[in-house]
Amino acid sequence: MAPIIAPSILAADFANIQKEVEMLNESSADWIHIDVMDGVFVPNISFGMPVIAAIQKHAKKPMDVHLMIEKPERYVAKFRELGADTISVHYEACPHLHRNLQQLKDLGCKAGVAINPHTSVELLEDTLQDIDLVCLMSVNPGFGGQKFIERTYQKVRRLREMAKAQNTELLIEIDGGVNSENAPKLIEAGADVLVAGSFVFRSDDPIATIAGLKA
Ligand code: DX5
Numbered sequence: 001m002a003p004i005i006a007p008s009i010l011a012a013d014f015a016n017i018q019k020e021v022e023m024l025n026e027s028s029a030d031w032i033h034i035d036v037m038d039g040v041f042v043p044n045i046s047f048g049m050p051v052i053a054a055i056q057k058h059a060k061k062p063m064d065v066h067l068m069i070e071k072p073e074r075y076v077a078k079f080r081e082l083g084a085d086t087i088s089v090h091y092e093a094c095p096h097l098h099r100n101l102q103q104l105k106d107l108g109c110k111a112g113v114a115i116n117p118h119t120s121v122e123l124l125e126d127t128l129q130d131i132d133l134v135c136l137m138s139v140n141p142g143f144g145g146q147k148f149i150e151r152t153y154q155k156v157r158r159l160r161e162m163a164k165a166q167n168t169e170l171l172i173e174i175d176g177g178v179n180s181e182n183a184p185k186l187i188e189a190g191a192d193v194l195v196a197g198s199f200v201f202r203s204d205d206p207i208a209t210i211a212g213l214k215a
């Protein structure tokens with residue numbers, strides 16, 4: 001099955017956000033990945049509600065919102081209202097993850113959990129049945145344009161194995177440093193969704209780059 005491609009708007013030209021979203025609408029991208037950073041959970045601040053509302057105004061594809069923020073329960077209802085189809089919270093930011101997942105389900109969106117490179121997939125053993133999507137960070141969250149961490153392949157394989165036993169519908173998403181070289185290997189290891197920021201937006205022909213990843 002062809003992978004779900006989710007270009008990360010973090011790498012887009014914010015001065016031309018409408019044009020960038022229209023380009024994604026026209027492309028074979030499946031989702032639009034939206035990185036929200038609070039400067040506390042991660043050492044960087046990206047953007048918040050008004051920018052997401054601007055993206056939503058033009059987007060014709062589902063919005064995949066990745067929350068790199070502390071206490072995400074304060075804001076998830078608002079992100080849902082702004083049109084998020086998938087919302088991922090960070091395992092490391094949620095001491096009551098089970099409750100966070102319940103909240104996301106109640107809001108009617110796909111419930112996602114993102115895990116940092118140092119976090120073992122085994123830690124999801126007791127929540128996997130309640131998760132729609134696991135976002136495996138293949139860089140340390142906070143910045144685009146970083147180098148892919150090779151250990152990720154093993155994590156994908158292990159998580160796919162766990163999912164076979166516990167949640168056959170689970171989507172595995174890879175986020176960080178994805179390019180045409182690692183994409184086929186990630187899919188082969190069991191990934192379903194590929195997020196790509198710089199590789200798409202820094203390329204000469206983003207539409208062709210997206211099509212290449214999809215193929
Ligand atoms: C990193 C973000 C990623 C980022 C990926 O904290 O979660 O989604 O935009 O960018 P690239 O593809 O450039 O690594």
Ligand code: ZN
Pocket residue numbers: 008033034035066175195
């Ligand atoms: Zn992300």
